[in-house]
Amino acid sequence: MAEHTSNPPSRLRILSLNCWGLKYIAKWRNQRLEEIGNQIGAADPSPDIVGLQECWTQQDYNAIRERTKNILPYGKFYHSGIFGGGLVILSRWPIVESSMMRYPLNGRPAAFYRGDWFVGKGVACARIRTGPARGDIVEVFCTHLHAPYESEPHDSYLCHRTAQAWEIAKLMRGAAERGHVVIGLGDFNMIPLSLAHRIIETHSPVRDVWRLLHPDSSVGAAKDKVEQLRGQPMPSAEFNIAKNGTTCDSAFNSWRWNQAHKTRLAKGENVVIEPSVQDPSAKRLDYIFFSSGEHRDPDSGEKTTEWGLEEACVGMMMRHPTLHCSLSDHYSIEATLARSTASPSATVIDRESTSERYLPIETYDEILDTITKYTAREKMQRRLRMGHFGYQLLLTIGCLIGVWWVPHNYVAFILMLVSSLGLSLGVTEAFMGGLFVGSELRALKEFEWEVKHTRERALAQKLNERDQGSYQAV
Template sequence: MDSSIPSETPSTLNIFSLNCWGLKYISKHRSARLTEIGKRIAALNPPPDIVGLQECWTGADYESIRSLTSHILPFGKFYYSGAFGGGLAILSRWPVEESNMVRYPLNGRPGAWPIRGDWFVGKGVACARIRYGRDAKDIVEVFCTHLHAPYEPEHRDSYLCHRTAQAWEIARLMRHATERGHLVIGLGDFNMRPKSLAHQLIETHGHVRDVWREVHLDSSLGSTEDELERNRGRPVPSADFNITENGATCDSILNTWRWNKDQQKRLDKGEDILISESDLDPHAKRLDYIFFGSGESTVAGNAASQSPWRVKSTTVGMTERHPTLHCSLSDHFSVAATLTRLPSSSPSSPSKASHRADQGTGSVSFLPVEVYTDILTITSTYTARERKQGRLRLYHFLVQIGVSVGCLVAVWWSPHNYVAFILMLVSTLGLSVGVVQGLMGGIFNLWEERGLREFKWEIERAKEAAKAVETSEKEI
């Protein structure tokens, strides 16, 4: 047995997750900030056992963090995906026995480049199987991810369908891990609000729980501008309340990368601007999560045994600024959690679930039928939109062929060489754009539509199963 594996199963597990905002050539002060992030991780107390990083795009930044944290996190994996990499990394106190990168079937559109590069980075799930003890069941499966960015308000977010489908994919991976009887940790920047469609899918179909809501059940459901939170009629929270109670990791007034241009300029001049934690913070929200599930709570049949793991604490961190640059370390704050392992004889309450049905392979949870109906409506609306876009791209391709041929014919009657050059240039550039549009309309849109069909079929099946459960419950 590997000497790096402890002889006794640890009684606590410390988890840490951070979106580092480490885009090469784009993120300001990238190298200095990520180096400081590595130092701060190394100084955490208690030291983390498992760390998940997002938007750590370059191998150099990853190696910098690895070298600074190697004394507490000697094992790790940097994940490669897409044309530019998925930006995901996992660090661990214990050996990584197995690892793979699972690409999302639905992940944005190539035509959105260069403003929106989700498709090109190949977003997915970084998976790692880590052994933390010598018992056969002392395995934790870690799933680190960064879901598609929203870019627009949720009520008109054209990527909501993709992000919901991605939540379904990672939920499936986590559910399979719980069915193997392993401890499951899902962490990362999920770009979703608490109790949103994606959040509900992950908790219910992933057989996992949101650690923050385990401790802070009454925490916010978004910023004060979000409909779900606005309907609760709560007062605008302070920055400190958002950090300590609501778990806000993004858009906080305490984060310098969310400041206005005037404040940014003052900061660039070396002025250390102070923001009071008691100031109202209406825009802050929670986008970064840690989910956990114990395989022992989902076993064959309805007689589920009790989970030995419980959430002891959870915190938002990395709120302090860089010591010399005076800027925030990232445009997100970190989230951390400590899990405790209960003695096998300790009583515990059964895990929460919406609906359960024994299907012979385990205790399967379902959401209310209307939730699946909403997802199917979103999927159908998006599919119709993309079919229309695909036809327009193909029409553009055909029109561009005509324009290109017309320019080439016009060259024969060109009175001057410079006119012929312009016509040839227009023909070449126009045909190039047309070919790209034709490829997207004829190949990518078909590729995307087939992914949507698979997702729709799976949601329809879940809806029928949920309907059967509701019917049986009414009969009882």
């Protein structure tokens, strides 16, 4: 394994990809993930740090590691939840510290058909040493936020995703305050400038690499109302990739094709999609956020930002060489960071101007309103579940009493079966309502407290700025 050298790197090449490695569900999973490993290993220039999502099994992780170990000798497969979080971090340099932080709010166990709660979604954290100096540290945060199952603001999991964005923003802010380079990457299941996106960019000093280079890029799929309000023409598939950075639901991606194209693909045909085809559904869900580390000038003693953004692109668009399908239902987002001294053209973040930024007061009110509505929903769920438990308990007692009076054994058997199944269901509901919902309500209280106190600080800053403006006017 290659250790870090005495000369720290002048560039950092970063790649993030949702692999779509759902066991038993994702088609051609083994073949696709092996080819993902092949393509990462053969990339030129090769990546230095890779974050993967939906790499659910140790087998798939080992297959990718085997194919990338020559360029990425260090790696970590993160364990979380009942079925695993699906998160992986690979690195050219040693991972000196690692942890898995699970989100306090993360789906509901009753929604077993969705699985978010069972996989224990959270943030895979890795501290990577790129050189011998004290400041040669990169902190990487790889995540996969809760999936949206309805459109905002009607998504019943909006509160969960908002809280998760708040949590990862805190982690990245802490890393930036330590003076380290911060990289947040993954499938954030949000569109640009959504509430979760604004929370991350406001409550931590990180910036979305794509919007740094393409500030006028789309904020949703072309067919969505939020994008139609911008009055932009219908984009082509090529334009969406090059300018809008769309990583999901692209017309180029074989897993989003219509049935006619899928039939041709199933027959072994290598279907070619014209770059000019209209692309109304593509959107950007995958992100790389970064914040530069700080170094102190040895002569002046002033703090200077060290890293800037050089380029960003959508990648991993190649097809499987024999199956001719896309390697995942997402494409990768890739970025290159350069030391500001090595690349004068790199986009550098002004950390001083972002150190104490707040969202508008009405946005905090919006978050608090979301928490209030979701809390009321969960309290109602707890009452319904506990009521269901009481009903099933009474039904069980009734069946047991009825056994004494029925004339036939088969009727007694049916009553006993009904009582057993009913009691099992009732006890499950009691656990769900009494334990899980109770735990979730406590997590909501913590989140609410943080938002309220941040709102107070934002309001105090606003009043202070207004007072200073009045004083200067006088």
